[in-house]
Amino acid sequence: MSKMAGSGVHLLTSVVWLLLYFTVSANAGDAEEGPDWWDLGQRIKNKILKNYDKTAMPHRDHNGTTTVYYSLSPIGIWMNDDTQIMTMNTFVYMFWKDERLSWEPEDFGGMKYVFFSPDQIWRPDITLYNNAKVKETHHYGNQPVMAFRNGYLYWVPSAELNVECPQDLTYWPYDRQVCILFLGSWSRHGWQLNPESWNGRNKTAVNLKWYMKTSHHWRVEAATIERVVMKYDCCPEPYVTLDVEITLARDSPSFVFIVILPGLGIALLTLVHFVLPFDSKQKLLMGSLASVLCSVYVIYLGNMVTHQSGSSPIIIKFFGQTLIMAFLSVILACVVCRISSGLKMSTTPPPPKLTLLLTGPLARVLLLTDMASKVGTNFGLEGNNEHVMDVASKKPRYEAEWQLLAASLDRVICYAFVLILVISALVYVLPLA
Template identity: 30%
Template sequence: MKVIVLLCCAFAVAFGASNSLWNDTDLDTLKTTVLKDYDVHVRPNNYKTATDLWVGMSVLHMEIIEATSTLETHAWIRMNWTDIKMKWDPAKFNGISNLRLSADDVWQPDLTVYNSAEDKIVDHYAKTNKIAYNTGSVLWVPTSKFKTYCSLDLKMWPFDQQKCDIKLGSWTYDAYQLKLVLADSPIELEHYYKNLEWVVVESSAKHNSRKYDCCPEPYEDITFSFTLKRRAPMYKAIAVIPTVAIVFMVLIAFWLPPDAGEKLILNGFACVLVCILLIYFTQLLPVMSAASPLIVSFYSQTLYLLAASLIISAFVINISRKKTQTALPSFIKTVFLDNFIETIFSCKVKSTGKAESTVEDGNAGSDNATQDWIRFAVIIDRIAFVVYVIIFICMGFFHLV
């Protein structure tokens, strides 16, 4: 029995010696010493002493998603605080002044994105290592991905600018326990990867303190604000340039001969083009936007004008093609024909050889009535052209300028 006990003791001593030799490094000794009886769930300060937390952000990439009215941000969040439990004397540990620790080894602030649009509102940060210094200072720079709500104003789309915020604050610690402080450079864009659609034109950070209905203590937060401007070359080619073609198609239809059926074809094709663009906008832009983009309103109103243009064209074609014995009403002839209106629009219709032959056959009255109706149709086209030009200029001024 004594022999067995001696063998067990010898094995334990040998195992302990080998284990000590395997892990006996200055870093292991330091880590074991500073983390002995360390509780990661307890704030590393006395209850009545607030922990100062310096916060900064290095932005890597930003993108606005119109369909969900959110801002997606990739960034490095810089957090620095003092942990009095992590202090040590470098002279006792072979001059080691800093130590790399895993994310779960020491206490970390519960800094949360208040306006998060994700289901998980706590796990914003990657489990990267922390750097602890002998002075008690702890530095943590985790990679982060934020998806935050952003109230979009698409009125000037596609030449719009959007202002979005990222609001960071403690979820459970009030201002008396965790005090937020802006870093010397709260926002850095040095490592920013340029977005092909959005450009950051302005950024700022602001420290806020407020009281909520739930609690009498104040809670602090840091709000990072970004103004992003949209790059519009592609959208200009897709959405803006076709407006010029559609406007010219509508106006040209009024200059075609009054009996030309191409009027209806031209206006009908313009209607189809406008409908296709409106469907495209529906797929591209959020339907529940606070303000409808001006260019969408422009196309919608243009569709109404095209419908009116189709009615005018059908009426003009009908009266110019109809061979009638009925003379043009005298009041219409007085108002529109044989006066300055016809002179301004140069709507004199020359008699054709066919008309001359009909005169010789004694049908001059019928031919004159037909010519009057054609002159009246031309005047309607010209007046509609002027009215539409004025309307399009006003629409362009209010919607596109």
């Protein structure tokens, strides 16, 4: 339906331009044979503006209604993430009838149209109600108004419209924002001034023919204009607004290289340090490096995203959680190193039930069957099936048991980290795709 409506707008615009072309051609031909073309235009304006009141409505009686056909054709759209204000540069199309500005072409050398300055005639006071810059109420440019002999007027001014557009940054940097502009007469109700969409339908597509798709940070996915009639208990007359709804998608391919790939690299770096031996000192260095990089990256993302939004991007939640896990992995790596290095010379064994658990089926799950088989044999020292005796205390040392406990703890942490990382990716990253 939106495509058909957009085609209807393009067809109507093309017909108007064709009519203007043939009218200009006809007038140009008449001007070559008859009186001066510019002099005729000035004579028409002098005549019809003589007793013209530009503050009065176009209809002659008090019960008449002036219908204004209205449409937009955006040129460019900018979004300020800090202030959450959308700025739209656009062409505005307005078409209405003012019978006071009509004349007979036969009386003026066949002249069928003239141009008026906007401040010379009455214009519709269609205003942006939710204007973000309340002191700037004059939205439209000073382009001339084209008046036809039968009183119809066609005005295509440029305009800058600023509207507050609260952002939902949940799916940043691939978020979509919906901004709504409420347009209507500032001083007239619907029985006096009746705004209509360009093709007369209650809801139609906005013409995006002139939008510069390749030069802006945002891509327009959809744009519609809808006529809404409201009535209030206090008053019998209707109040008409034109609601323009614009759906924007953030469009920046560079985000893949400056946001997604570095973040995934840091997350994988945090995971890779589990590949190192559990009693390696380089393991602590690698985990600390991953923690620092993840901290810097979270700060970097925080500076890129506005803090005015009521929602937090899921990608920041993901890397914030990754940062916490990186810190925990460093702390637990210290515990593993303490168990592996400090307690392996201990003459106190681990809890027997824990040792039994680690040497049972859990050893196969943790891929530690070789180490579990060496418990009680001092890592398979040939000719000695007993524990190594401590020289000072003459008691056996339980080095193999503590090494197995440290390796099992490291392996459990690795499994938990991978599981949490995969679940987080499914919960946080997958919706971005």
